[in-house]
Amino acid sequence: MFNRLRPMATLGLLAATSTGALADSGTSNSGTAKLDDTAWLQIAAYRPQVRTSVRLDSGGQRGTDLRAEEDLGLRDHPSMPAFLVGLRLAERWRAEFEYFDLRRSRRELAFPGDGIEFGGGTFNAAVAARVDxxxxxxxxxxxxxxxxxxxxxxxxxxxxxxxxxxxxGDAIVNGVATPFFLEKRKRDAPAPTLGAYAAHDFASGWLVDGRVDLLKFNARGYRGHLVNAQANIQYRVTRHVGLGVGWRLDDMQLDGNGSSFKGRLDYRFNGPQVFLRFGL
Known part of the structure; x- marks a missing residue:
């Protein structure tokens, strides 16, 4: 299942495990003090290539497998913000919080043939479709x-x-033509992750870092996987301000057969990011 994720996961793992070995190379640049921050804020602009598959079932009726970018016309190269806040709790302990979102919608869609099954309705056309x-x-x-x-x-x-x-949009619901039928589902999918991180100050003002988080789950009617990986290079313009570029992957698959969600969500974000980092 992880075959298609292996290249980026490997990149993140290499960054998260091999940079420590560079400490043995004799390179020293303690004057830049980039690893001494007690708190940091990172504001990023992330422009990935997005591939999203969705399916919404209803009762015993299986929904249509939809490719959100092709079938629903959602943007496949959106720009999205990402925010990260970090705090060093002790010499070796740290905590981080990160947030990003992607909200896309498309209006005036037509579905040829017999239409599509989406939740409790069969749609031949849609006034609006949305995936957040x-x-x-x-x-x-x-x-x-x-x-x-x-x-x-x-x-x-x-x-x-x-x-x-x-x-x-207009739909067939329980065999009855229903104008402006709205089918909507929301779901929170919390999950624990295990990962690794690393950073190396390799030259005056320059830093490389990487991180990878992994998860595979199968419980309570839900199964799937999660992979987050990224590798970055940063230049510290001043003692407290840095500019950086990197590449990241965010990949999640969720198959649900629980009480609150029946269907499938499979998304893959893969692309470059640029960021501004403030450290204290």
């Missing part, structure tokens, strides 16, 4: 390696995905 995904990540980490120029450790976190999908 909001992501929150709270984590605590412990640095197994901690030097003036390098840091690497393990992290345990909670990843919360809040998603909503809806469609409104």
């Amino acid at each position: 995904i909001r992501t929150f990540r709270l984590s605590g980490g412990y640095s197994l390696l901690r030097t003036p120029t390098s840091e690497a450790g393990l992290v345990l976190g909670v990843h919360l995905t809040k998603f909503a999908m809806s469609m409104e």
Whole structure:
């Protein structure tokens, strides 16, 4: 199941495990003090390629598998903000909170043939279709390696995905033509994650860092997986302000057969980010 995720997960793991080894290379640049921040704020602009598959079942009726970008016409290269706040709790302990969201909608859609099954309705056309995904990540980490120029450790976190999908239009509901029928579902999907992180101050003003978080779950009528991975390079313009670029992957699959959600959500964000980082 993780075959298609392996390249980016490997990139994140390499960044999260190999940068610590650079500390042995003799490079020293403690004057920049980028790893001594006690608190940090990162504001990023993320422009990924997005691939989203959704399906909404109702009772014993299986919905139509929809590719949100092709079938619903949602943007496949959106720009989205991401915010990260970090705090060093002790010499080797740290905590981080991250948030980003993607909200997309499309109006005036037509579905040829027999239409599509979406929840409790069969739609031949839609006034509006919408898929929203909001992501929150709270984590605590412990640095197994901690030097003036390098840091690497393990992290345990909670990843919360809040998603909503809806469609409104003329539909057949229980065999009856229903104008302006609205079908909407919301679901919160919290899950624990285990991961690794690392950073290395490799030259005057320059820092590389990486992180990867993994999860596979199957419980209470829900199963799926989650992979977050990223690798970045940052230049510290001043002691407290840095500019950076990176590449990140956010991939989640959720198959639900529970009381609050029956269907499927499968999304993959993969692309570059630029960010501004403030440290104290």
